[in-house]
Amino acid sequence: MLAVYGKGGMGKSFFTTNLVSKLALLGNRVMQLGCDPKHDSCNALFGGVSLPTLGDVWRHFKEEGREEALQAQDVIFKTQIMERTTVYGCEIGGPEVGRGCGGRGITFGFDLLEKLGLSQWALDFVVMDFLGDVVCGGFATPLSRSLAEEVIILCGNDRQSLYAANNIASAAKYFASMGGRTRLVGLIVNRDDGSGVAARFAERVNLPVLANLPLDRKVRELADACQLALTEPAFDTIFARLAQQLITRTTPPVDMDAVRPLAYQEFLSIFGAVEPGHVPAGASADELLGGREVRPLPSLTLELRQQAVGAQPDPAMRRVMNRLLNELGLYVTEASHDPKKGMTLTIDGHTTICLGxxxxxxxKLAILAALQKSGEPYCYVDLRRPASPFYR
Incomplete structure (x- = not known):
């Protein structure tokens, strides 16, 4: 499995679609897996069709009470490219805009695909198109769980995309140091303007540049029209060379111990910039108020929490809610009690805690406090057996 990461808007879907197509045209069984809540990764692969997402299909099955009947053909689709080669596609999707956690949706999607048999399918390549950066635990799933054998970072010659590339390299190195098996393959410079900035960055970070895709108006128009860039000979040659390297595993070797993500000042130096050696002056509360009178903010009372939760909590749940808020700053937005499972709480609308x-x-509170202090992202915690807690 191969993951493609990079800053949003840099052309990851364009790159992934053309790479998947070339791998398939060279005789491989390939699936493109869109891992972005906006679910448009496979659009060009399917000639402009927006695929039903795994999340939406699963929710539909669940609403009908038959989620156990969900099968691969409900969420994995196939098409013919250039009228002769079959490729497969899937969009994991995510919550509606402003509702829920996209990273959590990605984690759920991978769990569901594994349940459907992903690791047993006779595919030569699964190429995953991932949203932007990896600051969210869900979007770092291929790295944290070693689902991806290899990672390609897509970037340009601009500071923002290279900043994201530096963060991705840092995350990959961290998970490798923790025993992860995912390795970086290198950088793809998209919309290359010939300035060489990305090449300087790659040299400093100690990653190879696998290919340079030139800035080309005609290819951009093809991409916007949901057509393949492989129809252009120069781009077909670039993708053919890269695909052959991946098939034969002859990409330049990358020693993860030798990958060296840059500190901020060193990163800025690539662009000839220098971080000032002083911290900017702070803005006082009086200045921010602009001479206005301070009005006390309403306190978060138990009554407000009850409105958020819904039903009147029982005394035990009330005590737990109070302690979570007062000691850990965790705001319970949903709460339920099951005679067998005990209390299940939702924090801030997206984190589930099975407290028992x-x-x-x-x-249990100490474990939650330790999780908060570690900075480790999580969306589900099971504390019913505090001697062996589980989280993801």
Whole structure:
């Protein structure tokens, strides 16, 4: 499995679609996996068709009470490219805009695909098109769970895309140091303007540049029209060379120990910039108020929390909610109690905590506090057995 990462808007879907197509045209069984809530990765591969997303299809099945009946053909689609080669596509999707956590949707999507048999399918390549940066745990899933064997970083010669590339390299190196098996393959410079900035960055970070895709108006128009760039001989040659390297595993070797993500000042120096050696002056509260009178903010009372949760919490749940808010700053937006599972709480609308009962509550709160302090992203925590907690 190969993951393509890079800053949003840099052409990851364009690159992924053409790479998938060339790999397939060279005789491989290939699937493109869109891993972005806006679910438009496979549009060009399918001639402009927007595929139903895995998340939407699963929700439809769940609403009908038959989620266990979901099968691969409900979420994996196929098409013919250049009228002779079959490729497969899937869009994981995510929540509606402003509703829920996109990263959590990605994690759920991979779990569901594995349940459908992803690791057993006779595919030569699964190429994953991933949203932007990897600051969110869900979007770092291929790295954190070693689902991707290899990672390609797409960038341009601009500071913003290279900043994202530096972050991605840093995340990949971190997970490799923790025993992860994913390795970086190198950089693709898209819309190359010939300035050589990305090449300087690659040399400093110690990553190879695998290919340079030139800035080309006609190819951009093809991409906008959901057509393949392989119809242009120069681009077909570039993708053919890269595909052959991936097939024969002859891409330049990358030693993850030797990858050296740049500190901020060193990164700025690539562009001839220098970070000032002082911290800017702070803005006082009086200045920010602009002479206005301070009005006290309403306090978050238990009554407000009850409105968010819905039903009147029982005394045990009330005590837990109070402690979560007062000691850890965790705001319960949903709460339920099951005779067998005990309390299940939703924090800030997206994080689920299976707390169980009040037994050993101190240990459970300590685990949550440690998770917060670690900075490790999580969207689900099971504390019913505090001696062996589980989170993802």
């Amino acid at each position: 009962d009040e037994v050993d509550l101190e240990s």
